[in-house]
Amino acid sequence: MDDPVYAPAVELVHVSKTKPVLLGDSVTQLQVIVDVSFSVPKGEILALVGPSGSGKSTLLRMMNRLEDPSSGQISLFGTDISSLDVRELRRRVGMVFQTPALIAGTVADNVSYGPRLRGEDCDPGECLDLVQLERDLLHRPATALSVGQQQRMCIARALANRPEVLLLDEPTSALDRTAANTVLDLVCRLNREMGLTVIMVTHLMEHARAVGTRTMLLVRGAKVEEGPANAFFASPATEVGRRFLQGELSNER
Amino acid sequence: MNASAYIHISLIDLLIALLFVGVTALISYWQHLGLERDIAIGTVRAFVQLLTVGFVLQRLFDASRWYWVVLALAIMTTVAGYNAVRRQAGAKQGLFAMTTASIATGGAITLILVIGVVLRVRPWYQPQYVIPIAGMVIGNSMNGAALVVNRFHSELTLRRSEIEASLALGAPAREAAAGALRESLRAAMMPTVNSMMTVGLVQLPGMMTGQIISGASPLDAVRYQVVVMLMIAAATAVTAMTAAFGALRVFFTPAQQLSPRLELGRHWDAYTAEAKR
Numbered sequence: 001m002d003d004p005v006y007a008p009a010v011e012l013v014h015v016s017k018t019k020p021v022l023l024g025d026s027v028t029q030l031q032v033i034v035d036v037s038f039s040v041p042k043g044e045i046l047a048l049v050g051p052s053g054s055g056k057s058t059l060l061r062m063m064n065r066l067e068d069p070s071s072g073q074i075s076l077f078g079t080d081i082s083s084l085d086v087r088e089l090r091r092r093v094g095m096v097f098q099t100p101a102l103i104a105g106t107v108a109d110n111v112s113y114g115p116r117l118r119g120e121d122c123d124p125g126e127c128l129d130l131v132q133l134e135r136d137l138l139h140r141p142a143t144a145l146s147v148g149q150q151q152r153m154c155i156a157r158a159l160a161n162r163p164e165v166l167l168l169d170e171p172t173s174a175l176d177r178t179a180a181n182t183v184l185d186l187v188c189r190l191n192r193e194m195g196l197t198v199i200m201v202t203h204l205m206e207h208a209r210a211v212g213t214r215t216m217l218l219v220r221g222a223k224v225e226e227g228p229a230n231a232f233f234a235s236p237a238t239e240v241g242r243r244f245l246q247g248e249l250s251n252e253r
Numbered sequence: 254m255n256a257s258a259y260i261h262i263s264l265i266d267l268l269i270a271l272l273f274v275g276v277t278a279l280i281s282y283w284q285h286l287g288l289e290r291d292i293a294i295g296t297v298r299a300f301v302q303l304l305t306v307g308f309v310l311q312r313l314f315d316a317s318r319w320y321w322v323v324l325a326l327a328i329m330t331t332v333a334g335y336n337a338v339r340r341q342a343g344a345k346q347g348l349f350a351m352t353t354a355s356i357a358t359g360g361a362i363t364l365i366l367v368i369g370v371v372l373r374v375r376p377w378y379q380p381q382y383v384i385p386i387a388g389m390v391i392g393n394s395m396n397g398a399a400l401v402v403n404r405f406h407s408e409l410t411l412r413r414s415e416i417e418a419s420l421a422l423g424a425p426a427r428e429a430a431a432g433a434l435r436e437s438l439r440a441a442m443m444p445t446v447n448s449m450m451t452v453g454l455v456q457l458p459g460m461m462t463g464q465i466i467s468g469a470s471p472l473d474a475v476r477y478q479v480v481v482m483l484m485i486a487a488a489t490a491v492t493a494m495t496a497a498f499g500a501l502r503v504f505f506t507p508a509q510q511l512s513p514r515l516e517l518g519r520h521w522d523a524y525t526a527e528a529k530r
Contacts, residue, residue, distance in 0.1 A: 020524050022517055027524040064421055065508055086508050091423040101418035104432065114422040154418070161422060 007078030008039035009165050009197040010063060010093075015072035017058060017221075032058050033069070034222040040165075040214075042077075045191050045198040047212030047229065049205065051249045055221040056201040060167050063199065064093040076165070091118075094158030098170040100150035107145065107153055108138040114161040127156040131186055148179025152186065159190070166190070168200040172207055184210045205245065209233055217241055219249060259467045271296070310384065319378040326387055330357050333395035337496075340399050343406050344514045344521030351499035352398040359394045359492025360387065367484050386481070389460065393445065393485045394492035400441040401496040408433035409504055409515055417511065426505035434497050441493035445486045452482060 017033040032055045040046045048056050061067045063074060065086050074081050081089050091114065103110050108124040115122035125135045131152040137145065145153060151171060158166060168187065172180035188211050190196045202208050208215055209229060216226040217240070224240045225232065236242045243249055274296045281288040313321055334353025338345050364387055368374050374382045409416065412433055419429035427434070452458060457465075460481060464474040504512050514521040 020513060020517060022520055025520075027517060027520045027527075066417060066421060066510055068508065068510070087423040087425065090421055095421040097414065097418060097421075099414065101414040103415060103419060113419070113424075117422070117424055117428065157422065 007075070009042045009044075009077060010199065011039040011075045011078075012059075013037050013073045013075075015059075015062065015069045015074060017055075017062065017067070018070045019058075019067075032221050033062075034220070035072070036218070036221075036223045037072075038216060038223060038226055040197060040199060042164075042197055043191070043195045045187070045200065045211050045213050047208035047215045048199060048201045048218060049203065049208045049215060049244075050218035050224075051244070052203055054218045056203075056218055057169050058221075059218065060095075060169050060199065060201050063165070063167055064090050064095050066095075091161045092163055093165045093167060094161055094163035095167040096151070096154050096158055096169065096171050099174045100147060100154045102142040102150065105142065106139050107133075107142050110142050110153055111138075111157050111160050113157060122160050124156075124160070127160045128153075130159055130190070131156040132182075146179070148175050148182060151175060151179070151183055155183070155186065155190075163196070165197045165199065168198065170201055170203065172202065172204070180207070181210075187211050205233070217244060219244065310380070313384065314380045317378070317380060319376070322378040322380055322383055325380075325384060326360075326391075329387060329391050330360060333391045334398070337395050337399040337402065341402050341406065343518045344525075346514075346522045346525050347503050348402060348500075351503060352395075352402065352496060355398050355492045355495035355499055356391060356394040358495045359397070359488045359490075360390050362491055363390055363484050363488040366487075367480065371480055371484075385460070386484075389481060389485060390488045394488045396444065397441040397489040397493040398496040400444075401437045401493050402500055404437040404440040405430075405433055405497065405500045405504065406515075408436050409511065413511065413515070420509055420511075424509075426501055426509045429509075430501060430505070434501070437497055437500070438493050441496075442486075442490055445489045449482055449486065452478070458482075 015033060015036045016031065018029050018031045020027045021030040021032075023030075036059065048059065050056050058067060062069050063081075065081060068082070076084065076089065076092065103113055107128070111124035111127045112122040124138055128135055128138065133149060133152055133156065137149070137153075142150065142153065151174070155166075155171075166187075171187075172183050175183065184207060187198055187200065191198050191211075198211070200208075200211060212229040214227065215229045215232040217224040217232070217236075219240055224244075225237050227237065231237075232241065233245070236245055240249070274292065278289050278292050280286070281292060313325060331353055333356050334349055337352040337356065338348045341348060364383075367386060367390075368377050368383060372382060377383070409430065416429045416433070420426070458478055458481070461471075461474045461478040464477060465471055504515065506512055517524055
């Protein structure tokens with residue numbers, strides 16, 4: 001398993017997370033992730049689906065250590081991520097959020113942010129090419145872009161770090177249909193052409209179906225089922241999976 | 254300075270001054286402000302606190318021992334550190350030690366320079382100089398530390414998504430929070446800078462007023478005031494800077510993550526107390 005050639009890009013082993021959550025006026029310890037294990041081979045797109053509040057985002061945020069698990073282990077190409085330098089880990093595992101989070105300045109400032117931190121050179125124009133944004137946008141303030149363009153800029157910004165894995169946290173939910181489809185196509189193309197491993201959280205089944213080669217269903221913090229996307233959407237293996245696809249599990253905790 | 258030149262206030266004079274409280278209370282009653290109780294408590298507290306301090310200071314001045322002076326400075330710093338945290342809206346845990354240390358740092362550096370280099374007080378611990386000057390330095394440092402902590406907390410809450418995006422790109426906390434740090438430092442230093450702009454035009458500073466009443470020439474008092482203003486600016490800047498780096502440690506984890514205390518707000522204290530048990 002330690003051989004980086006054969007080790008999966010991302011692997012979770014018995015990962016659980018309990019965190020303090022504010023309910024009303026008191027703090028309660030809530031187990032938001034319950035003993036989750038799975039692995040994502042290099043070059044795959046995993047769609048992480050589940051009702052809102054099921055822990056999908058928390059799971060994703062633990063993969064680049066914006067949060068840490070309470071127990072269990074997460075590995076990147078066979079190496080425990082807690083043993084890696086956290087900044088290098090985050091360079092290798094890029095992340096794009098639900099709403100485009102802009103860093104002050106121009107599009108170029110945003111795109112070259114990561115490499116500049118490490119004193120490396122970066123051609124922001126090249127990164128914009130990857131996400132099919134016009135190079136004329138480079139010197140515009142990031143706030144002048146449409147939300148769809150901003151989200152693509154955020155992907156370009158993550159790509160400037162030359163990541164091995166890309167985490168997408170509901171990347172389309174702030175976008176209209178056209179912009180969302182552009183982003184989904186883009187993700188598929190990056191995966192196909194660059195061999196980028198992608199893990200995408202979404203609550204929209206059509207989006208999961210559009211990109212995912214594999215699908216994993218998370219309900220109340222626990223893994224319910226996982227498998228090839230085709231099989232999952234055609235006939236889920238579990239009763240919970242079937243009810244979820246019929247929309248009976250929406251928005252429960 | 255001519256010590257006998259100014260008018261002493263007798264106890265009877267003090268009682269006459271209570272008439273002012275009567276006016277204040279009357280306005281509150283008349284306008285239904287509901288402040289009569291607070292005015293009464295405030296008056297009694299002001300009397301008791303100031304008389305106690307006057308008594309303690311008198312003993313301190315009479316004894317004139319370096320260790321009593323140092324003890325007084327330590328108490329002033331600790332109370333200031335506590336007060337700087339008391340005004341913080343969110344969780345307070347871990348902040349008290351930090352603000353106290355920042356105030357001590359900013360205070361010590363400026364106090365040593367003023368006492369040792371500018372005024373050249375001999376012996377250095379003469380309470381007549383050390384205590385009032387330290388009072389001004391520590392008081393202003395306290396406000397600086399409080400402003401940094403408060404502003405940093407609200408900036409982090411406000412800029413959360415931008416900060417997490419930077420962290421996710423591999424930025425260290427200090428870089429991801431650079432904007433928030435800058436705003437906090439500005440907020441802490443603005444009052445001092447503003448008061449340097451308007452000093453003498455709008456109001457005469459308390460110390461200068463005191464010196465003039467007790468018989469010092471205005472020109473002499475003004476020199477003291479200039480030293481004091483510059484000293485306060487430096488103390489505030491050093492304290493704010495130290496507090497900002499302290500706040501960075503409190504609000505971010507060693508793994509460059511935003512601390513969960515931001516989400517839990519004031520509930521964080523109860524939560525950590527619970528977790529320890």
